[in-house]
Amino acid sequence: MTVAAARWSPSGAFDTGSFLKRERERVERALGEVSDRLASEAASPLGGAIRYALGTRGKRLRPVLCCAAYRAVAGAEPGPGVYRLACALELVHTYSLVHDDLPCMDDDDLRRGRPTVHRVHGLAAAVLAGAALLPGAAALADEEGAGLGLSPEERGRLVSELCAAAGAGGMVGGQLLDLQGEGAELDASALERIHRAKTGALLAASLRVGALAARGGPAQLRGLSGYGEALGLAFQIVDDVLDVIAPSDALGKTAGKDATSRKSTYPALFGVDGARSLARERVEEALDALDGAGIDSAELAALAAYVVERER
Secondary structure, eight states: OOHHHHTTOTTOOOOHHHHHHHHHHHHHHHHHHHHHHHHHHSOHHHHHHHHHHHHSOOOOHHHHHHHHHHHHHHSSOOOHHHHHHHHHHHHHHHHHHHHHTSTTTTOOSEETTEEOHHHHHOHHHHHHHHHHHHHHHHHHHHHHHHHTTOOHHHHHHHHHHHHHHHSTTTHHHHHHHHHHTTTSOOOHHHHHHHHIIIIIHHHHHHHHHHHHHTTOOHHHHHHHHHHHHHHHHHHHHHHHHHHHHSOHHHHTSOTTHHHHTTOOOHHHHHHHHHHHHHHHHHHHHHHHHHHHTTOOOHHHHHHHHHHHHOOO
């Protein structure tokens, strides 16, 4: 039994695999609709790059977290509009992957088991496709928020969450810190600062967007934010470990890139076993945040366990 699972299911009865399969299928259906529309609105070369980027299947963790947060707050099953809203998180995430892979960033040829966007569609189309996904995500959040009956002010909060997570205080700023840290010996505090912005900001926003769509209160938003921030660090720690121990075909991206780029990582600071232990501590912090807010969600607990136990 996992550390996380032991806190919510003594019998281990929750079927995480079936849950993830079902949720990813729902997300893929919604994302297909979103992708088709975005691609059809763009000029031909750009539309193909957008469709390719969004069609490269990944874990879809951010929209799954968004919908799980909605369920936890609303106590009801999310409808198709919530899944389309959740796709706004995947658009932002995909933008970051497309740009991270560029030659001026991490310079990678493989992403999610397929050649990167700039290798297939060219550098200019990749840059512009990534850029197009950001306003696309904001427009999608506003539109689907309106469909859910949210007021203009409530929809503005959804868009603000996306922009803050993607911007200079979030993913963009985190990416710059990450690039600046190459070749430097960063301590644990500096490493955490990078990954709270680069990875944790959008994971936490995924939970808040779901909660806001369900009209969650301040205590619920705080609890889900704390859960997301801690989970984001756990996710990154496990990513660092997998970069060391897993092959490229398992990861779906080039293994060993951290060492090649001379990046400071959690395994470099704490060793593989120490990093795994730290990831488990962060998962416990995530679950403590839910407990503190009185949020009882087997789905969110299972997702926390999945993050720390995944193999890719």
